Structure formats: C-alpha cells, structure tokens
Amino acid sequence: MQTDFLVIGSGIAGLTFALKAAQRFPDKKVLVITKTQADETNTKYAQGGIAGVTDFEKDSFDKHIEDTLVAGDGLCNKQVVEIVVKEGVDRIQELIDWGARFDKESDGDYKLGKEGGHSEFRILHHKDITGKEMERALLEAAHSFPNIEIVKHCFVVDLLTQHHLGYLVTKSTPHIECYGVYVLNLQNHQMEKVLAKITVLASGGNGQVYRSTTNPNIATGDGIAMVYRAKGRIENMEFIQFHPTALYEPGVRGQSFLISEAVRGDGGILRNKNGEAFMERYDPRKDLAPRDIVARAIDSEMKITGTEHVYLDVTHIPNDKFIEHFPNIYEKCRSIGIDVATQYIPVAPAAHYSCGGIKTDEWGRTSIKNLYAAGECASTGLHGANRLASNSLLEAMVFAHRCFIDAAEKIKANTNGVDAQAVPDWKATGTSQPKEMILITQSLKELQQVMSDYVGIVRTNIRLERAAKRLDLLWEETEALYQTTALSPQLCELRNMITVGYLIVKCAHFRKESRGLHFNTDYPYKSTLVQNIVL
Template identity: 55%
Template sequence: MHTTDFLVIGSGIAGLSFALKAATEFKDATVTIITKNEKNECNTKYAQGGISTVWDKTVDSFEQHTQDTLIAGDGICDEKVVKMVVKSAPDRLQELIDWGTQFDKTSNGEYSLGREGGHSQDRILHHKDITGAEIERALIEQVENAENITFLTYHYAIDLITEHQVKKKQIKRKEKVTCFGAYVLDEKKNIVKTFSAKVTMLATGGNGQVYNTTTNPVVATGDGIAMAYRAKAEISDVEFIQFHPTALYNPGEYPAFLISEAVRGEGAILRDYYGERFMKKYDDREELASRDIVARAIDNELKKSGTPNVYLDCTHLDYKAFKKHFPNITEKCMSLGIDVRKDYIPVSPAQHYICGGVNVNKKAKTSLKNLYASGEVTRTGLHGANRLASNSLLEGLVFSHNAVENLKKRFHKITIPQNVPVWNDSGVVKNMEKILITHDRNEVKTIMSNYVGIVRSNERLLRAEKRLKVLYEDNKRLYDHSELSTDLCELRNLITTAYLITQFSKNRKENRGGFYSADLV
C-alpha cells in the first residue's frame, strides 16, 4: 500500500504542469507521478508545431483565436470553454517560459510566431520543429528539483480504485462514484502496487495505437479513457478522430513521422501523385484549411487515383529559413534521399488526435469525485468535432492550472478511506502465449483502420462492432486468468477504446469535423 496526496497518471504537459503547481501550492503535500515508460515518453514529446496564443495583440485578438477554434470545431465546441482557454493562454505560456522553455525568437528578440491550418493570424510559439520535446525538457527539469514530487517510471496504471473495490459492490453508471487512487503495475518488479490518493489526476494522453498508421508513440493506447470508462466516468465525443493530413509516407516506419502543419503554414503546397494542385477543389483556404478538410481531401484523391500518397511541395520556399525552422524534418527527409530544395515530400494521412474522451468541466473535474483529468484524455468542449492546430498543448496547461485553482478551496477537506483493499491476484497463472496478445493487438488496428477511419459507413461500423466483441471476450478470458503484463493491459484498453469509438460513431447522425460517414452525405 502506497499513500500520496496527489497521484498523477501521465508525464506529458498536462500531468507535469499539474504536478508542479500542486507541489508549489500545497508545499506540505506529497505528489506522485507515475508513467509507464521513460519520463519523457508521451505525446507531448512528439508535438512539432507549437502552442497557440494571442501574443501580438496589435494584429491578433482573443476574438479571432476564439472564432478560428469555433470554425475548426464545426459547431460542436463549447463557446464558453473556448473563450476561457483563449483568454488564459498568454498567462499559461508565460509560466512555461518562466519554467525555462526556450521558444524561438526573431533577430530583433521578439518571439517568432508561426501559423498553421485553420489559424487566421500568426500565433504559434514554437521551438524549431521539436516544441514538445523542449517543453518536456523544461518541465522535467523543474519536477526533478521539487522536493515533494516523486517520479516513478515504468509504473503502469491498471485500474482506478472506486467504491467498487472499497465497498465490494457493483456500481451502476448513474451512481455517484468517488476515486480513491489506482492499482499500478511496477513493470520492472512485476508486482501490482496499490496507490491510495486524496486526488487523482488522469493525464494519460491519447489512443493512436488503435490504428495501423498513427503519429502517436507506442505508449498511446487509450489507457485513461478505458480506465475511466470502467470506473463509470462519463465519456463523450470519441467518434471525432483527427487524422493529420501530412504524415511522411515511408512504408514500414512506425509510428509515422509527422510533417508539421506549420510547413503548410509557411507556404508548402499539396500536389497529387502526378504533380497537380488539388486543394482549391475542396476549400477556399486551400492548404490552410482545417485538418479534417485537408485529410478528407487527400483521402479522396488517393481513392480516386489508387495511388499510395500525395506530395508536399516545399521547393519554392527559402531553404535557409526552412532548415532553421524545421531542422528535424529537413534531416529526416535527407536521410531518405529527399532534398526539399528540389524534391517533393511524399505524404499521406495518419491518425493523430482524439477530440473526445473523459468529460470534464472548466475546473478539470470529471464525473467521479476527486478524479480530475487534463490533456488529450479529456473532452473539455474546446476542440468540438475537430481540434484547431496547436490548441492541444494549450488545453493541457489551462485545465491543469484550473484543477489546482479548484483544489485550493477543497483539498484540505478530502480524506482517504482506511479500507482501500490491496490488489488481489490469487488464482492467476503465468501467461506464456504472448503471440495471442500480439495477434489481437494487430487485429484491433486493422479493424479500426479498415472500418472506422477517415470515412466510415453503417456497414463498416457493424463489421467493426462484431469483430471487436469477439476480441473483447477473448481478451477478458485471458485477462481474468493470466498474470498481468503491460502488453495484456494495453490490449484490454485498446479494445475498450476501439469499441467506444465504434459505438459513438454508430450513434452520430450527422457529419461533423473528424467524423464522416458516407451514409450521411
């Protein structure tokens, strides 16, 4: 049994910024961060573009940023949430800077502001094309210097602890449920630890690994959404899956290497397999249309031509400026024999982001008492049906901040029950057939890519549902009777999130943003 005041599950921008603020605000409290891999292995690390904020108010405004977000969200955003996040952005960005994040500057010392698809102004603060990695570096450095934060790597959260375990009774989905911490697998010692906590922050990131082609790292297996769903938390909008239009087309590479939205923001042009421009046919904004529109346009071009990729043309751009802004993209392309000065970059869409997730209010509170959530694992109302580029890192910062602000008023009133049961693994046997897990994981990815991708249909969704039910039953038998492993638990969560995406897709009766059904045209 391990007891902590704050249990933070996840080590991206949402989890680390919450941990830092909680440790600073509650100096006598203990903060424990758990992450299932290395400290910095998370979606944040792989974010290339940057963070959006109204920085130069002489040309930009909160109203413009709000309107851009609402347009991208295609009528599903919560406008009050959008306005709150946009107005909070400059203060949250200043905190990141104060924590040591180095954003790029121009020759006159001002911050260099980029533009991405869907934005009407230059408002993206960035660090070359590795903004997320730079933010992780700065936050981890701050966390490591905090005396009251414990950082545990290779600790994998299995399930949230609620009345279901404490009172040993089944909980109905509409009952009021309290979170008391989580059961956590120490991957190196292969034992399950019980962490009881006054407050649990769910910051586990996304679920890209349910698809064959994704820009997400291998740790993005939908753990938080699945855990919250099993604990009877409210989930919504998970049918809105954002596919990044321009992942580098390089068969065999996994995860897919991202060609940042900011490349199109700098003026890169999309061309079909035969070198012809095509975006004008789909949107007046052409290459700067929102991601859902560009991704569907590319998908349509690929299906019409039967070709595996389209191209991103950067040959007309200033190479020196391009290389300075996008050194990693330049280097990656060069390693594959692609010289951006004279060669087009082959690209195709890849799963990139889930716009829905665990429901939270403006204070980052979930429907479970004492369970907060922040980042990609959530549905906040900010993204609606389609996330505006570079709003995601901002979302994590804002809602983690709001969670700590809310806890100032109530943290001292929270108590931990004394009868939290430890993990019981009696009766399980060691599972030696890892091939079953590998096979089923690959099958989930194939099902979702074939049937629940950029374009869906009623028939495809029914096929996905049937196959996922079989996988669920097979996995449940394996999970109930086998010694736990990270692979087995990840498969369980992948099947759960895949099932949720499919069910929410079946229930969606109109095409919006990241959801598109051929039967609703």
C-alpha cells in the same frame, strides 16, 4: 503507498499540475506515475507549437476564439473556448518562466507561425521540436521540487472506487469516489495500490488504436478505458483527428514521423501523383484549411489516383530557411534519401489526436469525485468536432491550472480517503504466465486493421457494424486471457485499446450525421440537432 496528489502521466498537463501543487503545498506529497521514461509522452512529439494571442496589434482574442469555433464545426463549448484563449496567455508566460525557449526574431520578438484554420500568425514554436523543448523545461522544473516524486515504469491498471470495497457501482450510482489506483510495478513485477486524496488523469491519447499514427507506442488510451470501467462518463469519441501529413514510408507500421502543419503554414503545397496542387478543389483556404478538410481531401485524391500517398512540395521554400525552421524534418527526410530542396515529400494521413475523451466540466472535474482529467485524455468542450491546430498544448496547460485551482480548495478540507487495510490487495490467484505472446500481438494487429479499414477518415454504417462485430470477438478473447493469465503491460494495453475502439465505434454509430472529423457517407450532411454523444 499514500500521497496527497497523484498524477497519472508526465506530459505537459500532468507536469503543469504537479508543479503548481508542489509550489502551493510544499508540505504535501505530489506523486507522478509514468509507465515508461518520464519524457516519453505525446507532448514530446508535438512539432508545430502552441497557439496563443501575443501580438495584440494584429491579433485578438476574438479572432482566436472565432477560429476555434469554426474548426469545431458547431460542437465547441463557447464558454470553454473563451476560457482557454483568454487564460492561455498567462499559462504560456508561466511556461516561459519555467525555462521554455521559443524562437525569436533578430529584434527579440517571438517568431509566430501560422497553421491550418488560423486567421493570423500566432503559433509560438521552438524550431520543429516545440513539444520536446516544453517537456524538457517542465521536467527540469519538476526535479527542483523535493516534494515531487516521479515514479517511472509503473503501469496504472485500474482506478480504485467503492467497487473495490465490495459495493455495487453502476453508471447511475451517485457520488462515485476515486481513492487512488492499482499499479503494476514493471521493475519488480508486483501489483501495488496507491491511495490518494486527489487523482489527476493526464494519460494522453489513443493513436495506437490505428495502424498508422503519429503517436508514440505509449498512446493506448489507458486513462479513458479506466474511467469507462469505473463507470465514469466518456463523450464524443467518434472525433478522431487524422493529421493530413505524416511521412509515408512503405512497410512502416505504428508510429509515423510527423510532417508539421507549420510546413504548410510556411508555404508547403500538397500535390497528387500527377503533380497537381489539388486543395483548391476542396476548400478556398487551400492547404491551410482545417485538418478534417485537408485529411478528407488527401484521402479522396489517394482513392482517385489509386496511390497510398500524396506529396508535399517545399522545393520553392529557400533551403536555408527550411533547415532553420524544420531541422528535424530536414534530417529525417535526408536519412531516407529525400532532398527537400529538389524532391517532393511523400505524405499520407495518420491518426493524430482524440478530440473526445473523459467528460469534464470547466474545472477539469470528471463525473467521479476527486478525479480530474486534463490533456488529450479529457473532453473539455474546447475542440468540438475538430481541433484547431496547436490548441492542444494550450488546453493542457489551461486545464491543468484549473484542475489545480479546484483541487487546492478540496485538499484543504478533504476528508476523502479510505483505510489502506480496507482496500484489498490485487488478487492474482488462479492465473498463470501466458504461454504464447502471439495471442496478444495478433489481436493488436487485428484491432488496428479493423479500426483503420472500417473506422478511419471516411465511414459507412456497414463498416461500423462490421467493426463492432469484430471488436466484440476481440473483447471476449482478451477478457478470457485477462482472467486466466498474469498481467503484463502488453495485455493491459490491448484491453484498454479494445475498449477505446469500442467507444469510438459506439459514438460513431450514435452520430447520424457528418460533422467535423466524423464523416459517414450514409449521412453526408449535418443534422440541425447538434448534440454531444455521452456514454
């Protein structure tokens, strides 16, 4: 298969790029590949909303920029922050033009929420399912373009580079080029090659590396792992954001239900098992402190009291107001026997967002020619050491747009390409079907256990060393399985997650300080030498 634009991922970043490319070049083909259903993305599960300056009487670009820089704890790229905040307003309007519906007041003005780290009310939202509404609008718009093809149930295995043409490619190889991808077609179980002039990775996050995460099952870090294998640059993987308030359900593993930060923005109060409002002991901003501070405070309270969760108190919020703003959260709590009008909601931190990822410049270009990255898989410099709430959807749209602007110029004169016959078919000779799936499922459990216990909210040198040793063993076992058995999505995802786990541990080893989302008790203070960790 050959295409002009190849987009890996159908979330907000991927679809934004696809729509712009299809509209600008009606004679060119835009192929979007997703490994499950088109709407099964991290975007779909975003609850709180999208941050943007829309009320210029009370808010300003400077305030939003300052809030982002403060949350990023000294590692944000200020130029990128200014780009995203200022260009974000136009991107939000485009989203509205594509059909996204945000909640409004009775007078027609948009309802604006406030979340941790924000100095003003600036969060646009659609009840507590903002991401789902945005995904719906983008997919409907995409289906209206005849030159956009969305291919579902195809798992991208590897990027095609000179390596597959028989050349030696290393980290120091200049001008590594991307020609497309190898994919595992899950409907016919065949390995196929897709060649493209421009490839955009919008493959989402990697929360499934941890035992408890707000991310869906698809968030396995595939794009980051593929770029690392292709000798591309990865940075700042140690900065894993744990959302402070995931719903605590005893015995539940994997995806946890998210209790949006907007609940605290509306007045929700965190309390420990004794009913004490504890956040004032950790930060003057109390429950609306940035996420890294709130997550560490909850972790501390859980260890002090010997409990597996704390509570979020919304009993003082008028019930009709809560139901109107958070109908999804209300129904979920009710389904497990919690009446939010009279009972506290049990919550605990869960892996939520990767601030690091594939290193890009201000146009979304990676270190590999003709390969772009946008959304959670990318490290643009916006988030620094900690993401400001509701900046992620904004970043995804701004950088999808900037990727398109740059790619549009390249595609006009692009001679990139390779003879389809020169790219070898996938070699599966000498492999067999795995005899026991437990070899994969047990390794996944071990990986998630290691990452959660040793590389979580609080870290130490000895924990990181233990994690590294155990990941080495998991990698050896999984590579042996990869070389001798037929490919499956489960095996590919496990391989990718082990790679992502390794990158998180490696970056955490290199950072000899505590900053933002990376807190190491052996280095409890910030270093005066601030730098990005690039692998």
